Amino acid sequence: MRDMITGRCGGIALLTKLKICYHLIIMKNKYLPTIGLEIHAELRTASKMFCSCRNDPDEDRPNTNICPICLGHPGTLPVLNFAAIKKVLEVGTAVGGELADFTEWDRKNYYYPDIPKGYQISQFKYPLISGGSLGGVEIERIHLEEDTAQSTHDMTSCAGLPCADLSLVNFNRSGVPLMELVTKPVIHDAETAVRFAKELQLLLRYLGAGEANMEKGEMRVEANISVALTAQTLGTKTEVKNLNSFKTVEKAIAYEIERQSALLDDGQSVKQETRGWDDVAEETYSQRSKESSHDYRYFPDPDIPKLKLSLIDGFDRDTISQSLPELPWVKRDRYMKDYSMTDKEVAVFIESPTIANYFDAVIAAYEKDPKKVKLTINYILSEYMGLLKKIPLRNTKGATAEDAIGMIEASLFGEIIELIANGDVSSRGAKDLLNILVTTSAAESDGSLKGSNATSASARSIAEKHGLIQKSDASDLIPAIEKVISDNAKVVAEYKAGKVASIQFLIGQAMKATKGAGNPEVVKRLLLEKLG
Numbered sequence: 224m225r226d227m228i229t230g231r232c233g234g235i236a237l238l239t240k241l242k243i244c245y246h247l248i249i250m251k252n253k254y255l256p257t258i259g260l261e262i263h264a265e266l267r268t269a270s271k272m273f274c275s276c277r278n279d280p281d282e283d284r285p286n287t288n289i290c291p292i293c294l295g296h297p298g299t300l301p302v303l304n305f306a307a308i309k310k311v312l313e314v315g316t317a318v319g320g321e322l323a324d325f326t327e328w329d330r331k332n333y334y335y336p337d338i339p340k341g342y343q344i345s346q347f348k349y350p351l352i353s354g355g356s357l358g359g360v361e362i363e364r365i366h367l368e369e370d371t372a373q374s375t376h377d378m379t380s381c382a383g384l385p386c387a388d389l390s391l392v393n394f395n396r397s398g399v400p401l402m403e404l405v406t407k408p409v410i411h412d413a414e415t416a417v418r419f420a421k422e423l424q425l426l427l428r429y430l431g432a433g434e435a436n437m438e439k440g441e442m443r444v445e446a447n448i449s450v451a452l453t454a455q456t457l458g459t460k461t462e463v464k465n466l467n468s469f470k471t472v473e474k475a476i477a478y479e480i481e482r483q484s485a486l487l488d489d490g491q492s493v494k495q496e497t498r499g500w501d502d503v504a505e506e507t508y509s510q511r512s513k514e515s516s517h518d519y520r521y522f523p524d525p526d527i528p529k530l531k532l533s534l535i536d537g538f539d540r541d542t543i544s545q546s547l548p549e550l551p552w553v554k555r556d557r558y559m560k561d562y563s564m565t566d567k568e569v570a571v572f573i574e575s576p577t578i579a580n581y582f583d584a585v586i587a588a589y590e591k592d593p594k595k596v597k598l599t600i601n602y603i604l605s606e607y608m609g610l611l612k613k614i615p616l617r618n619t620k621g622a623t624a625e626d627a628i629g630m631i632e633a634s635l636f637g638e639i640i641e642l643i644a645n646g647d648v649s650s651r652g653a654k655d656l657l658n659i660l661v662t663t664s665a666a667e668s669d670g671s672l673k674g675s676n677a678t679s680a681s682a683r684s685i686a687e688k689h690g691l692i693q694k695s696d697a698s699d700l701i702p703a704i705e706k707v708i709s710d711n712a713k714v715v716a717e718y719k720a721g722k723v724a725s726i727q728f729l730i731g732q733a734m735k736a737t738k739g740a741g742n743p744e745v746v747k748r749l750l751l752e753k754l755g
């Protein structure tokens with residue numbers, strides 16, 4: 224709280240903001256904030272929502288994936304993309320919502336240069352999904368619509384023309400399937416709102432429904448915020464639009480709660496309006512008074528067939544339910560319950576389905592016991608990921624270390640874990656072994672992420688080849704230990720005279736004498752035996 228006050232008030236100069244600071248310090252917790260979220264997410268499908276143009280968010284040549292339909296030419300006819308509908312039904316099933324039986328699409332009428340046909344095709348009365356909940360937050364509805372084109376206003380180079388007079392429109396995004404999820408107004412703080420948005424992002428990624436990168440505009444959050452004295456009444460809400468990062472969502476909601484509370488304290492009222500977020504000033508600002516839905520004059524689009532979903536093959540709840548992968552929250556519970564992972568470990572695994580799948584494959588490779596599982600968690604997260612971050616990932620645009628996780632096959636990784644667990648390889652030796660495998664695999668592969676799979680040999684044979692198998696047999700170690708004892712008579716005498724710490728020096732010398740191949744546990748035991 225103290226940081227929030229200094230953080231927020233530190234950069235504030237104006238009188239209105241001083242009122243917010245005053246409110247923050249003096250009047251905290253007087254009002255109950257209520258927040259509802261509207262989240263738009265672009266879906267990952269091969270083609271757009273109503274035409275066969277490619278749906279490629281990475282296309283950086285403007286106006287490449289376009290046709291008369293997504294340009295909004297009059298007289299063109301939209302054709303439904305059933306793959307996009309299915310993705311929304313999957314999301315709806317995952318959150319336990321009710322799947323519509325009857326559904327239709329509506330025209331939401333408004334004009335903007337990025338929506339030149341004068342309406343956006345959306346769903347109004349019959350959304351695909353009603354109800355459900357995610358992370359404890361109740362969902363009102365999920366529907367499917369088309370994304371708009373993108374306008375650019377702030378250009379720095381305009382072919383000799385005055386930039387201030389020009390705007391550009393790029394239609395690559397026009398007609399991309401866009402899912403809109405609306406929560407019930409049941410959230411009461413910024414942290415919960417952010418947690419919900421993060422959980423939705425995760426779900427979309429697990430379902431392969433979309434990447435939902437907020438920074439790329441693939442997921443966009445709008446927050447409806449109001450404050451009231453009691454939980455029974457709702458205050459006048461404002462809608463903050465275009466929040467393009469989780470941090471921004473959190474800051475904008477916190478700011479708006481403070482601003483509205485300060486207004487009420489001041490005897491003023493909150494105006495129902497749409498507000499934007501200024502990232503530099505870290506404040507919301509008025510954009511326009513809020514339209515209500517009748518301003519859009521929704522009506523069913525006569526060009527799109529109405530659907531009875533139960534008549535469509537594979538669109539029933541049971542079939543969709545069976546096709547879903549393990550959901551992030553189910554996996555999270557399993558990891559915590561079955562493998563006693565820490566919160567931090569769970570977070571890393573759950574946020575990356577790639578790493579989680581690899582982990583699942585490794586632990587399936589050996590007979591499970593808690594020690595091996597713990598070793599697997601540690602070695603994947605620290606050693607292995609660390610090594611993968613260091614190798615150059617050639618030929619693969621935008622590849623990350625986690626994309627390269629298959630460099631060492633999961634079954635081979637499992638064998639390495641068994642070697643460590645059995646004491647056949649020391650932790651030092653295991654690090655060397657992983658390093659050897661990653662380096663060879665990266666060098667012999669063509670730069671692709673799979674590695675060369677030059678490792679048909681077992682982990683044990685590779686470790687043996689590189690002298691990494693620990694010696695645990697007393698007969699292998701005793702000569703070295705006897706030599707250390709005779710070479711270090713003074714230290715041995717000190718130890719026998721009661722200087723217990725001297726044993727560490729002798730273990731070190733013995734390990735050196737075995738060139739690091741001695742099992743330190745066994746070396747210690749043998750030394751103690753010899754010294755009596």
Ligand SMILES: [Zn+2]
Pocket residue numbers: 271274275276288289290291292293294398
């Ligand atoms: Zn098109």
